[in-house]
Each structure stands twice: as structure tokens, then as C-alpha cells.
Amino acid sequence: MLAWAVVAGLLGTAATEAFRLLLRWLDLAVLGQGGGLVALAQSLPAWARVAVPAAGGLVAGALLVLARRLGKPETKSDYMEAIVLGDGRIPVAQTMARSASSLVSIASGGSIGREGSMVQLAALCASLLGRRLRFPVERLRVLVACGAAAGLTAAYNAPIAGAFFVAEIVLGSIAMESLGPILIAAVVANIAMRALPGYEPPYAMPTFPTVTGAEVVLFVLLGVLLGAAGAMFLRGLRQARNLFQRTSLPLPLRLALGGLVVGLISWRFPEVWGNGYSVVNSVLHTDWPWALLLMIVAAKSVATLATVGSGAVGGVFTPALFFGCMLGTLFGQGIHQLWPQATAAPFAYGIVGMGAFLAGATQAPLMAILMIFEMTLSYQVMLPLMAASVVAYFIVRSTRSGSMYEITEHRHLRQIERERLRASDMLSLVQPTETVVPETADLQQMSALFLKHPVKYLYVVDAQNRYQGVVPLRQLTAAMTVKGTASGHGRCASDFLSREIPPITQDMNLGAALQRFIEHQGERLPVVRSVNDPELLGVVHKTALLQTYVRLSE
Template sequence: VGTSIWRSLSSLFTIASGGSIGREGPMVQLAALAASLIGRWVHFDPSRLRLLVACGAAAGITSAYNAPIAGAFFVTEIVLGSIVMESFGPIVVSSVVANITMREFAGYKPPYEMPVFPPVTGVEVLLFVALGLICGALAPQFLMMMATAKKGFGRINAPLPVRLALGGLVVGILSVWTPEVWGNGYSVVNSILHSPWTWTALATVLVFKLIATAATVGSGAVGGVFTPTLFMGAVLGCLFGQGMHTLWPDGTSASYAYAMVGMGAFLAGATQAPLMAILMIFEMTLSYQVVLPLMLSCVVAYFVARAIGKASMYEITLHRNREEAERMRLRMTQMRELVRPAQTVVLESATVQEMTRVFLEYPVKYLNVTDETGRFLGAVALADITSDLLQKRDTAHKHARDDLKPTFDVLTPDMPLAVGLQHFMSFQGERLPVVESTREPTLAGVVYKTSLLDAYQRMNAER
């Protein structure tokens, strides 16, 4: 609790002093903290407490951007990772109530005042696909620059207040030449959407804002990168729109249309949550005309960003992507990836004394038996050897081939994970032999039951 409050206060001072960072971070954190405290006070079980905290986070993001539907999808796409009605319903209610509550405060207005989106027809739609490609390619670079700035400031052997002051100094120096880099950038984006800018002014504010945001975030300031991401998308989209209008003046919409779509596309590439980005811009514009170009740009940006950088604004998204990639890999796993060297192997000519020595050395129930060429012949059970010894039978002339179980179950390297599991279901031992093929049963190794069960569990783990 104390940490969250201190972080929120720190963010308040950073934003109030002109730091190039968003306000949504502390709003989400405080709302989630309040939900967590309420849930603990009424003794919610862990699953209900998790849902309540998600509702608080959705309320926080809704309060920041006046987008209740996008706020709900922000939590379900990024935090929870899946849209399930049992959780999505309460989150939507929380977002809507938060939005209604915010509207009751005097002087409240949405952060972005969107103009009317023009109709987009014909081949101009392809230009928005190109914009999605550009945003998808640059969004991971933006996130990498933030990470590099954090590492760079981390190498400075100075207390945190000194690093924060250094970040503020960078922003202050930049704002002398370009005051637009000051603060979260709401007013600048609104100006881009409603008044003409020269391409030189846009390029300058883009570069300086990028440096200012990296300095603020890297210095350790607390806040959100959500708003600077929207800023970058708006400026990139406006630059792209101006360039296309210069090349094709009679066939393109005004540059502010590309700025609006660029906000969503860059956000989709940075957060890897395209549905949330689409809904957020749609809610801000309340225009059906924006839907088609926005969907194209956001989806293209999402896939390009994932293909290039595998980066996301939120660590939880990266963790979930890694888990999903691991599950996909495991679905394609064959027994060859789980094969280990077979240590409990004896020749068919092995004596009872030799087999007993191996049983004493390894805690196994079966020994794999091969001929001199490595061909798998079957297995010898510990129970059979133990029975001979307990009943004091004459074993002087007995060999492994005499106690062989020729119908012993085997795996093959190309056998899928699920099929291997079925073989283990009817087997009492810890490991099964793997042969090269049923026609050429050369022993390739063994697969341990624990390894297979671990892989199967990770493949079917809940998100």
C-alpha cells in the first residue's frame, strides 16, 4: 500500500513539473490498489480478488481516456489475457460506472478532441495498410529506446533524486527550443488534429519528444508510456499523411485522418493489444468511418511488431507470449526431443549377477536388453530376478535372454507427445525405451515419465 501511494505521489510531481510521461499509470495503480484493499477487507478468495483488481484497473484506464469499452478490453487483453464473460461482464460494468462518475465532475472533458473522420474509399485504404506497416516497425524501436534509456541511467552511480533531476534537465533543455515536448502532450495532439503543421515542425517535435520521453522514463520517473505512445502515433500518422498528400493530392484525406489512425496503430504495435487500440480510437471519434482504416492499420501494426521485435509495453504481455510460444512448441513436440541416454542396458548374454549389479546401482523396475548390434530385444523385470534369488533357484547358467519380455512397449522418435502419454498410461515404470523404428528397433535411448508429464502439463497450462 505504502509503495503504491509513494509511486502515485512521485508520478504526480513528475507530471506537474512537465515530465514527458502519461498520467494513466498512477490512475490505474491507485484504482487497482483501492479495489485490492476492498477485496481484502471483505475477505474475497484469490480468484474474486484478482477479478476485483482487474475491475479497478479498467476503471482507472477509463477515467484517463474516457473510453469505457477500450478500458475493459485493456484489462482483458493485457492483464487477464483472455475474454471470458465471467470476468468481462464485471469489468465492463466497472468501466462504465467509472466513466459516468468522471462525467459528473465539473469541468471534465475528454483528453483528445477528435475531429470528424472523413470517408475513406477506393485504393486510399492501402495507404492505411502502409501506415500500419510503418507503425508496427517503429513501435518496437520506441520501446527498445525506452529500455536502453533505463539501462543508461541505471549505470549512473548516483542516487535516484539525482537521476530524476538529470532527466528533468534534459526535458527542460529540449523545451527551450521546442515547448511542445513539455508534459504529456495532450494539447499538442489536439493541435495536430485541428490545425495545420509543417512537416519540419512535426519532425522536430517527434525527435525531441522521443528524447524527452526516453530521458523521463529512463531516469526512473513514475508514470505511463501509454500517452507518449499515442503522441508518437499521431505525429507519425500526420507526417505520413502529409507525405502522401504531396504525392497524391487529389486522392488522399487530410493529414489529421492519418494522425488519428496512427495513434491506434502505434498503440497496437507497442501494447500488442490491437482490439483495445481499435476500440479506444473508435470511442474517441464515435465515427463508423474510422473503423475500416483503423482495423487494417492496427492489425497490420500488431503482426509486424510481433514479427520484428517481440516487444511489448507491458511485461505481462511478453510473459504470456513466451508461454503461448512454448505451448505451441510443445504441441509439435515429438519423442525425439525428450530422449535421454539409456543407462540401464544389458546385453542378451548378461548373467543374473551382472543384471543384479545394475539393479542395485539404478532404482529401476526393468532393464533394457539389446544384442551386440544395439538392436532392442525386450526387457528384464526386477520382479523376475528377485523371485529367482528369493526362491534360491539355480541361476548360474541363466542369462538375460531367458527372462526376456519380448512384447515390452516401446516409443519411436516421431511419436507425438499425446501418443507417448497413452503408452505411459498402461505402463507402471518410470521410463520407456525409444527405438529408431519398429522395423529397425535399434535402441536410441529412453524417455522418462516425469519429463513427458512436465511437457504435457506446460502445454495445457492455463493462461
């Protein structure tokens, strides 16, 4: 598995670089400039800034329609779903069509990250490799995870964070059986990417200053601010998607409308084009006026919500880093206005802000901390980064705003369900029963119930409905057949009483109740209020208990 992880790392790097080159070629061939998207937008006339994103959205939407027709309803096209919910098989034609749509959206100025399609293509290459080798499902899933980690590593120059992104967000586990191959793939991808001509990291990080102990408190406050902002961002994404869906427009027109919004905003602020790499690098190395930063944040927010909400294919990972940097820098400028003697420059708050916003939005603080550390290679950043990221994570979690990734939300809801099931007791599974008789029930009454219900036991209760035991069918049958029906004349339920079926109490946990069923080997068991108060509440069926137990173990 480790050897094939090396191959997956190389294939993931090749797929990522191919997408990057195609993006550069498309801008150069169609728009005449192969530089950054912001520089490209600034070079275009105002009318073209509006028209290009709208036209790109129309074409991208048409490609998405094609992708839907190529796909099958039961197929998991997204790599996260293929790893967690599927069998690791990623459809080729549908993925290529979606990647082409993403390529057009990004090249035409859509305010979305390119890393989404890069990782998807890298995962596709790993999936094809595993299918060619006829890997079993579990190994195929791990190999696809290796490809995804390689793609993210090649996109951000962060092998450790890339590996932990897949482990923490996608797999939800850092078990060495799966993390080991993923780490190998990430390392190979990073080495291969650095060997390519013209390679340079996406972010040029300045040297992080030394932060005094007292100043860490300010970074905690930054974490609170960015946690609240992250929650608003996640809710905004959800509302934007709902808003565009309510328009009932065809998909191409929806994406064209989103592109038109981006184009209108870029008339005044061309910085909203693309994923924001160049803007972040500029803010980290030069002083921007706070008013301009504030306007850029507002403009980029609307542009991103319009692009993502319209249904464009791409990543929200890079925009999250953008917002964290902008808001962190604004916070740092405010701190220097109130406390000029602060040791950390505003850009330091911007760097920490990138990690804090990402930790809250992805609900993966460990990955976010590692990513910023790898980008800066500075130990000085760790204390403020950890404090801000953990606080932002818990702020977003406490607001129940979800996550940028549906699979994380799915896993979170499943964890809530597990906790609910663990906290539940037998009372939630109790069903009423009609096979109950008083102690004074005669032979005719008991026989009638046995004939009406296909059971082997009748439950016997006293006048206060307290469980006394059971009447087994075999004893009643024996009394009627051995010496004739006359032998049972005058006898009542208490004469046939057996205590071979111990009841379940309403506060008994699932494991203990399941053990009772294993010992009894029946389909149902009586449930009483408690040992000291054996009031009969009903019965629990083995099927319902097993279904609950399976849901708990998923």
C-alpha cells in the same frame, strides 16, 4: 461479482479524479498556473523550464527510494503483476509512495503519461475492497482487473477499450467470466466520470472524412511506417533504461538527470512537457508546418526516452498516442503533396496513426481499434483504422521488439515456450541408461546390474542395439530362490525376456507418452527410434515428462 464490479467502477473513478485534481492543485500551488503543462511551460522563463523538471526528478527519485524501502521483495506492487502473477493484493504504502513520485514527475513536466498512476490507484481501491470482503484469490484478481478497467475508462472516456485493454493485455483472455464484470466496471466508471462537474474528454476529435476504397491502401502504408516506428520506439525505451542504469547513479540523481534532459529540450520546445494532450488536439484542428511537426517529434522522442529511461513512474500509453498522431499527420501532409486530390485530410491520417502506433507498441490491436473508434464515434474511421492497426501490429511482432508492458512480453515468451514444448518430441527428454544387457547376458551379469541400480527391469537389446524387451527383477529372483541358484545356471537374458513394457518412440507426443506412463505406473520407460527401427536411445523419466507437461499447461 457483477454487483461488486459496480462498486469497483465507482471507486476507480474516484481515485482517477482525485489524482487529476491533485495534479492540477500541485501546478497551481507550486508553479502558479493550473492549466495544461505545455501552457505552463510556455509561461515560465527559460531557466525555470530547465530547473523545474530536474528538481521534480530529484524529489520523485527520493519518493521512489522510499517506496522501495516500504515494499517487500516478494510483493507484486504493479497491478498487472498482482493480477497475473500475484494474488491480487496490492501493497498500500508502496503504491501511495510510487503514485506520489509519479505525481511530482508529471507536475514538473516529465514527458510521461498520467494514466499509469491513475489505473494503479484505481486497481488499489478494488484490491482493498476485495481484501475487506475476503474474496478468494481468483475473484480478487478479477475485482482488481475491474478497478484497472475503471481507471483507464475514466482517464480516456473509452469504456469498451478500457475493458478490452485489461482483458487483452493484462488477462490475455476475453472469457466472459472475467470480461463481464470488467465491462460492468468500465460502464459504471464512464457514467460516473461524465457526471462530474467540468468533465471533458481528453481528445476533441474532428469529424472523420469519408475514405474511398483505393485510399485505404495509403493507410496500409501508414501502418507499415508506424509499425517500423513502433519497433524503434520500443527498442529505444529498452536502450534508454539500460543507458541510465549503466550510469550507476543513485535513483534520485538518475531521475534528476532525466528531468534535466527534458528541461534543456523544453528551452526551445516547451511542447515536450507532459503527456501531449494539448499538442495533439491542436494538430488535429489546425495546420502545423511539417518542419515544426518533425522537430516536435524528434524533441518529444528524446524527452520521453529520458523520462522513462531514468526510471520515472508513469504511463507510456499517452505518449504512444502522441507519436502516432504526429507521424500520421506528417504522412498525411506528404500524401497531399504527392496526391493533392486525396480525400482524407492530414488530420485523418493523424487519427488513424494514433491507433496504429498504439496497436504496435502495446501488441493489442483490438484494444487500439476500439479506443480510436470510441474517441471518434465514426464508422468511417473503421476500415482504414483496422487496416493500419493490424499491419502495424504484425510489423512490430515480426521484429520481435517486445511490448510497452512487461506482462505482455512475459506472456509472449511463455507462449513461445509452449509452442516449443508442443513441437518437441521425446528425443529432447531422453536420458542415457546403464541398465541395458545383451541377449546373451548371464545370470551373474544381470544380478550385478540389479544390485548396482535400484530398478525393477533391465532392458534387453540384440547385437544391433535394437530393443527386444525387459528382464523383470521378480522373474530373476524367482529363478534363483525357488529351486536354488543352481536352477538359473546356464540361462541368459533371452530366457527371462518379457514384453510387458512397450517402448516409447522418439516422435511420440507428450500426451501419448503420459498415457503410457499411466498404464505402466513406473518411473521410467525405454525410448526407441521408431516402431520399424527399434534402436534403443535411452529412457524417459516420468518426473521430467510431468514437469514439461505442467510448463505447457501454465
